[in-house]
Amino acid sequence: MRSLKTAALLAAAALTLTACGSGDGGGDAASDGKTKLRFSYWGSDSRQKMTEQAIAAFEKKNPTIDVVGEFSDWPSYYESLATKVAANDAPDVMTLEIRGLSEYAGRGALADLTGKVNTADLDQGVLPAGQVDGKQYAIPTGVNVFAMLANKATIEKAGEKMPDDKTWTWDEYIELSSKITKGGDGSVYGTEYTFNPAYLTIFAAQRGESFYNNGKIGITPETLKAWWANFDKLIKEKGSPDAAKMAETAAAGQEQSLIATNKGGFGMWWTNQLGAMAKSSGQELTLLRLPKTPDAQKSGLFLQPAMHWTISSKTEHPAEAQKFVDFLLNDPEAGAILLSDRGLPINSKVLAAIKDKLPPADTQSLEFIESIKSDLDAVVVPPKGGGKMEDIIRRYSEAVTSGQQTPDEAATKLLEEANAAIAG
Incomplete structure (x- = not known):
């Protein structure tokens, strides 16, 4: 950033x-x-x-x-x-x-x-x-959790059902997103994706890796490439907009996001943003756990200070x-x-x-956090240089999704730059 x-x-x-x-x-x-x-x-x-x-x-x-x-x-x-x-x-x-x-x-x-x-x-x-x-x-x-927001009306209008967030996988999320796009009126996408470090932290934790480990980045190149593969699948299977459209949407801000403008079925946001998102959309939005990798031992979700x-x-x-x-x-x-x-x-x-x-959105956030509290990881205070991670992750992720860099090249360079930022 x-x-x-x-x-x-x-x-x-x-x-x-x-x-x-x-x-x-x-x-x-x-x-x-x-x-x-x-x-x-x-x-x-x-x-x-x-x-x-x-x-x-x-x-x-x-x-x-x-x-x-x-x-x-x-x-x-x-x-x-x-x-x-x-x-x-x-x-x-x-x-x-x-x-x-x-x-x-x-x-x-x-x-x-x-x-x-x-x-x-x-x-x-x-x-x-x-x-x-x-x-x-x-x-x-105060505290919040990085979660999936779902617009039930948009999902059902496309002829699909809400997922079981206790069991769904990343592949099922991508497949459902694709079906929502195809079942819509042409102006709606199944989901919008994000390069938020919280998403990568959760995805890595499901694979047994910590974002930070002993003063260095603990995420492996393999996990980065697997993470980027999800974006690639979403784009290719029309579950989300392409890289250019997503970059434009992200730059427009929260109130112009797909889920806030009723143009998307899913979107990942912090729980304390639910109220503003619901107000923008004018429709009821539901909080869900993020999907998991099939063999994940934990959700990877964590309670973080807003x-x-x-x-x-x-x-x-x-x-x-x-x-x-x-x-x-x-x-x-x-x-x-x-x-x-x-x-x-x-x-x-x-x-x-x-x-x-x-208000109802805040009550839903409270109930959601209470329901998953036993499955939450402890938050980790990032080391010096942690403030640079969002910018680093976004730049290389955009390079991969737009085809400017291969996942192998981007993973190597991302980890080099991120570790250099921590080392100061």
């Missing part, structure tokens, strides 16, 4: 700049004497509105603190944040993805939150997803920043506003308080 790749490059300059720059430490006092906290995050218009409501609720309870939201869309978020961090102008509270956690923690940009924020009611099994070298540099905002709350190590207002993060995590009022937009809350009391207020 361009923004994360650029972020890594810019963050590399942070130590030099912060060593010689005086900066203001990322916070200051407002003219009315209130403490000003800067808070960076990304997302959609609906997320911005929710977040502004949560900020207003926090300020009402803490009248001496003003929280200034620094909002941007996803493509530009990390580039902007890395520039601020490198210039010693980091926001007091920053939203990060798990892929960028090791990078920012390793650069000394994040405060250790161990014992600084109340985590007593949080899911203790999820907290390690915010730890680097034993320190709690980040706290998950994102993390972090605090700048340079903030001049650590107590106020901690209070704000504590509010976002532990206050039922914040939970009732944010719901599952940043993943289902990991605070058991907050989740219990808002459970009856969740």
Whole structure:
């Protein structure tokens, strides 16, 4: 991903700049004497509105603190944040993805939150997803699972039935997708594919491989080639659009995806995206487990933080920043506003308080995650360089599906570049 790749490059300059720059430490006092906290995050218009409501609720309870939201869309978020961090102008509270956690923690940009924020009611099994070298540099905002979204109406309109997601295989998924395309009106495809690293992680785990292993990529060339073979089959059997159409669809964003526009039967997305996708489609969407390889011993699915709350190590207002993060995590009022937009809350009391207020899509997400919890792998915090993986995987995968590179050549080069990114 361009923004994360650029972020890594810019963050590399942070130590030099912060060593010689005086900066203001990322916070200051407002003219009315209130403490000003800067808070960076990304997302959609609906997320911005929710977040502004949560900020207003926090300020009402803490009248001496003003929280200034620094909002941007996803493509530009990390580039902007890395520039601020490198210039010693980091926001007091920053939203990060798990892929960028090791990078920012390793650069000394994040405060250790161990014992600084109340985590007593949080899911203790999820907290390690915010730890680097034993320190709690980040706290998950909420959790989600990478799953298959299915449009039952589209599938049945093509004369097909919903699959049994406890037993279906990748070949059955490809075959069903092809049948949906052929049974449609010519404007619908059985599925849309994705190069999301989560998909590759799950596929590899089903083959007994870990994405990361002892500081290197643990995925073999054979698994990469088998993964790409699925895309090749989908394209050749018309289960999905061709490479050019899929690249165009992916670039258009979530709301223009095939399943969100009722042009696809299936699509892989995170569970916290279900609500927005269902709203865009105007139809009911169902969450399913991803297919498995026939001899898989496990699903490969894993519970992952949607994102993390972090605090700048340079903030001049650590107590106020901690209070704000504590509010976002532990206050039922914040939970009732944010719901599952940043993943289902990991605070058991907050989740219990808002459970009856969740819209149908969020209730479905909660029930789905609960139903598969015993089959979930532990999440792994990517090492430094992890933020570059999505861009690397996408580039080589696009080269293979478009015929620009052979799977053998692409697998070799992908692993070389990915391991070099980790090595730094």
